[in-house]
Amino acid sequence: MAFALYNTLGRKVEVFQPITTGKVGFYGCGPTVYNYAHLGNLRAYVTHDLLTRTLRCLGYEVTHVMNITDVGHLSGDDDSGDDKMVKSAAERGKTVLEVADFYTRAFFHDTGRLGIIRPAVVCKATDHIDDMIALIRRIEANGYTYFAGGNLYFDISKFPSYGELAGLRLDESRIQARTGADEYKRNPRDFVLWFTRSKFENRALVWDSPWGRGYPGWHIECSAMSIKYLGDRFDIHAGGIDHIPIHHTNEIAQSEAATGKRPWVRYWVHNEFLLTDKDKMSKSAGTFLTLQALTDRGYDPLDYRYFLLGGHYRSQLQFSWEALEGARNARKSLRDRLRALSAKAGGKAAGDPGGSAAEYTGAFLKAMEDDLSSPRALAELWGLLKDNAADPADALAAVLDMDRVLGLNLEADIHERNGAEDPALVREIERLIAERGAAKKARDFAKADAVRAALKERGIILEDGPAGTVWRREW
Numbered sequence: 001m002a003f004a005l006y007n008t009l010g011r012k013v014e015v016f017q018p019i020t021t022g023k024v025g026f027y028g029c030g031p032t033v034y035n036y037a038h039l040g041n042l043r044a045y046v047t048h049d050l051l052t053r054t055l056r057c058l059g060y061e062v063t064h065v066m067n068i069t070d071v072g073h074l075s076g077d078d079d080s081g082d083d084k085m086v087k088s089a090a091e092r093g094k095t096v097l098e099v100a101d102f103y104t105r106a107f108f109h110d111t112g113r114l115g116i117i118r119p120a121v122v123c124k125a126t127d128h129i130d131d132m133i134a135l136i137r138r139i140e141a142n143g144y145t146y147f148a149g150g151n152l153y154f155d156i157s158k159f160p161s162y163g164e165l166a167g168l169r170l171d172e173s174r175i176q177a178r179t180g181a182d183e184y185k186r187n188p189r190d191f192v193l194w195f196t197r198s199k200f201e202n203r204a205l206v207w208d209s210p211w212g213r214g215y216p217g218w219h220i221e222c223s224a225m226s227i228k229y230l231g232d233r234f235d236i237h238a239g240g241i242d243h244i245p246i247h248h249t250n251e252i253a254q255s256e257a258a259t260g261k262r263p264w265v266r267y268w269v270h271n272e273f274l275l276t277d278k279d280k281m282s283k284s285a286g287t288f289l290t291l292q293a294l295t296d297r298g299y300d301p302l303d304y305r306y307f308l309l310g311g312h313y314r315s316q317l318q319f320s321w322e323a324l325e326g327a328r329n330a331r332k333s334l335r336d337r338l339r340a341l342s343a344k345a346g347g348k349a350a351g352d353p354g355g356s357a358a359e360y361t362g363a364f365l366k367a368m369e370d371d372l373s374s375p376r377a378l379a380e381l382w383g384l385l386k387d388n389a390a391d392p393a394d395a396l397a398a399v400l401d402m403d404r405v406l407g408l409n410l411e412a413d414i415h416e417r418n419g420a421e422d423p424a425l426v427r428e429i430e431r432l433i434a435e436r437g438a439a440k441k442a443r444d445f446a447k448a449d450a451v452r453a454a455l456k457e458r459g460i461i462l463e464d465g466p467a468g469t470v471w472r473r474e475w
């Protein structure tokens, strides 16, 4: 069976065909770092991780890119309200950069504990203002913008396929225009590419631009950074379903307006919401739980990951403490069975699992190939663990193979794998460090500095010491 994925663009399950054979360019919208990620946000990142892991298991080389939003995201995705970062900083008596740094670290602490593999490229919006300005200039040169009331807007009337992703009917959206909406917008769905008319006095984060001193709109950062790292066209873009009608719709319009190439992204993947009672878990409604709140009650973050895997990413999932307790118990008995199996196999997994174990692995992969059907995949794992007829060494190897996709760290008893890095990334960094070393030797310091700066943009810091150059994550 071929890998099939539900594509929001077109609203059906489609066989996945990458632009370049064997390779996948994947961009997942990252967090706005003004507060802790809540369990609903983390559902989105576990979904991205599951997609990346599945693609890798199927033999694809995946370049996973994620942004960190530290500027420009207003409380309303439609340019209304306050800047989330600025507001949070003011409330806490900190600078925006201090707040961003603190919550970025907290975010990676959480994702690491959830077994989420770090994307190869993690890029901060404030490090890419020049890329955003360059992209906006292309959009402007192609005739899709107007300047009014101090802001540069995207004019959706110039982009005939606007709203295709969300199936928007534009005449309806006009009628539904909210009172109090931005008076300078020609159409209520036009959106800001560059603000100069700040809603805050003495705003700290402002940059010079061809349109005046100001700051970028939120949507442009994802277009600019994904195009920078993945090219004018790439394979998969993901986020929560709330991003379909505004954020992703606007990303498509401005990216295609800039490059003139369609489709910008081939497959759009959207996860459904995590609910508390009947509502979406959300930061603004104040109904959110953090991962820390679960660990404070004695749960392991992987209990939450297991709970998420038990639901399909396109179904709403109701959070409750009872359901989390169920996940904890299931994960415990999973590990008990695995330990028993490991004992039976003398702690040695087969090199290449065959026999009936291989059939379970096949069915497991089939489930994942079928639009990431993790509940069915988990059922195959359980089927194997309960099958006494399977050869223990084969079964042990098969379970560990399945865990490359599930990310439940089942191998922990054998050796610690949590917080793993993408091996292709490690090779690339090592290659760049060698390149920089050679440049320094040849006294080409401009090139050496350029390598360091390019890695810094991706959140990777080089440190020179007596033992040579080592690298670490900025967050």
Ligand code: AMP
Residues within 6 Å of the ligand: 029, 030, 031, 032, 039, 040, 041, 042, 043, 044, 238, 239, 240, 241, 242, 243, 271, 272, 273, 274, 275, 280, 281, 282
């Ligand atoms: P934000 O930091 O607000 O930009 O959100 C980060 C990610 O979490 C986005 O992909 C959102 O679509 C997603 N998201 C927000 N709330 C929920 C929720 N309750 N359940 C699942 N995903 C969510």
Ligand code: ZN
Residues within 6 Å of the ligand: 029, 030, 222, 239, 247
């Ligand atoms: Zn985005």
